[in-house]
Amino acid sequence: VAKVIDTRKGRLLLVALVFAHLVVISRQVDAPGGGATLLEHAIFVMFSPFQRLVAGGVHGIRSAWTGYVDLRGVREENRVLRDRLREVETLLQERQHAAGEAARLRVVLGLREVLPLETIVAEVVTRDAVPWFRSLTLDKGREDGVLLNAAVISPSGVVGRVVEVAPHAAKVQLLLDRNGAAGVVTERRRVTGVVMASPDAGTGDLVMKYVSALADVAVGDVVVTSGFDRIFPKGLVVGRIRSVGAPSGLFREVYVTPSARFDQLEQVLVLKGTTPEPAFDEAVQ
Amino acid sequence: VKAVWTGLAIVIALLLHTALSQIAPHQARVLDPFLLILVYCGLTGGETHGMLAGVAAGWVQDVHFGGTVVGFSGLAKLLVGFGVGVAAARFLLAGPVPRLLVLVVATLVDALLISRLAAVFDVATEELAPRALLARAVANALVGLLLFEFVDRRLRGERRT
Numbered sequence: 001v002a003k004v005i006d007t008r009k010g011r012l013l014l015v016a017l018v019f020a021h022l023v024v025i026s027r028q029v030d031a032p033g034g035g036a037t038l039l040e041h042a043i044f045v046m047f048s049p050f051q052r053l054v055a056g057g058v059h060g061i062r063s064a065w066t067g068y069v070d071l072r073g074v075r076e077e078n079r080v081l082r083d084r085l086r087e088v089e090t091l092l093q094e095r096q097h098a099a100g101e102a103a104r105l106r107v108v109l110g111l112r113e114v115l116p117l118e119t120i121v122a123e124v125v126t127r128d129a130v131p132w133f134r135s136l137t138l139d140k141g142r143e144d145g146v147l148l149n150a151a152v153i154s155p156s157g158v159v160g161r162v163v164e165v166a167p168h169a170a171k172v173q174l175l176l177d178r179n180g181a182a183g184v185v186t187e188r189r190r191v192t193g194v195v196m197a198s199p200d201a202g203t204g205d206l207v208m209k210y211v212s213a214l215a216d217v218a219v220g221d222v223v224v225t226s227g228f229d230r231i232f233p234k235g236l237v238v239g240r241i242r243s244v245g246a247p248s249g250l251f252r253e254v255y256v257t258p259s260a261r262f263d264q265l266e267q268v269l270v271l272k273g274t275t276p277e278p279a280f281d282e283a284v285q
Numbered sequence: 286v287k288a289v290w291t292g293l294a295i296v297i298a299l300l301l302h303t304a305l306s307q308i309a310p311h312q313a314r315v316l317d318p319f320l321l322i323l324v325y326c327g328l329t330g331g332e333t334h335g336m337l338a339g340v341a342a343g344w345v346q347d348v349h350f351g352g353t354v355v356g357f358s359g360l361a362k363l364l365v366g367f368g369v370g371v372a373a374a375r376f377l378l379a380g381p382v383p384r385l386l387v388l389v390v391a392t393l394v395d396a397l398l399i400s401r402l403a404a405v406f407d408v409a410t411e412e413l414a415p416r417a418l419l420a421r422a423v424a425n426a427l428v429g430l431l432l433f434e435f436v437d438r439r440l441r442g443e444r445r446t
Contacts, residue, residue, distance in 0.1 A: 028354045
């Protein structure tokens with residue numbers, strides 16, 4: 001037996017490692033959301049400081065270069081920005097008026113006040129480095145207040161959720177990942193559905209599923225989070241409807257162009273704390 | 286000593302991939318520096334070294350760049366590393382053309398294994414279009430060939446001195 005083991009050491013090791021992998025993968029598949037294995041966590045904690053160091057260096061060089069390049073054409077940009085500021089100030093006055101009116105109506109109708117979201121600003125350390133999964137690594141982790149399953153957003157829209165947390169790093173599953181999803185509602189007619197990555201590879205689009213075939217949805221409608229998934233708070237912009245598919249049975253598929261620029265993310269906001277659970281009657285509605 | 290160098294190479298691959306994903310995200314999705322390490326280990330160190338390097342590189346890649354279920358890349362790279370080691374023991378794969386071929390085949394097998402394993406375990410992954418897969422194979426083959434040549438020259442130089 002000893003001789004057989006000695007001569008077939010390599011093959012026995014291969015069989016043992018393959019078996020171990022199958023067990024580790026099966027355990028994760030059987031317990032979705034069960035968190036990371038000890039090995040996964042150890043590797044993530046061990047190497048993420050090096051990644052942060054490299055990402056910091058790249059950021060430093062890039063910002064120095066951008067600073068130099070940006071100096072050129074500053075006067076012209078200044079003029080354009082001043083014009084834009086005037087437009088925005090006018091718009092702001094209109095919005096302030098509308099917000100005041102909305103607050104008054106909210107009081108009249110007895111609705112809950114929308115809670116302000118507490119966030120943590122995080123730098124993107126790595127993004128989308130393998131073709132099969134869509135993920136990001138952030139430079140903020142548990143010790144900065146990042147929690148597992150926390151929603152990650154950018155100023156332009158929803159980005160994804162935290163799936164792995166180390167003391168000073170976190171891994172984010174993008175909304176574009178084939179295993180990601182979010183509960184959504186259209187802003188215009190409050191049509192609910194679930195957005196997930198479009199099955200058409202590489203389009204960068206989202207598809208809104210479980211939309212009633214009779215629902216009133218139109219190209220250009222803004223899609224926001226519904227809050228029913230208990231990960232993303234309600235009212236965050238996800239994207240705009242790009243096209244509406246033909247009804248198939250009870251439902252139709254609606255294609256959504258995401259608002260977040262996933263390929264240009266440098267900083268994101270991680271939501272602190274848990275999302276308030278929607279009230280029962282609100283969920284039914 | 287071999288294990289230390291392999292570990293160091295994996296850390297360098299991780300840092301390189303991190304930097305590349307910041308500077309050129311699209312190119313980072315095409316190149317797989319972790320695969321280059323296990324192919325080189327399989328070619329020069331045999332099946333055991335190839336598969337152990339594959340497991341280590343695959344797991345680091347899985348944890349840092351993979352999805353919510355980790356281990357697909359680890360298992361795929363374990364099998365690829367073993368296969369390269371077995372092939373290197375049976376055939377003469379020292380020249381640039383055979384190495385180019387090994388890198389192309391290793392990339393294709395790695396991609397095929399990852400997508401098949403994910404399908405078996407019912408984990409959704411993004412489908413790699415044939416053109417993207419070919420681009421990945423060519424990029425890995427060219428970069429790998431240059432890298433292997435560079436490492437070989439350094440090792441030869443060290444042996445001479």
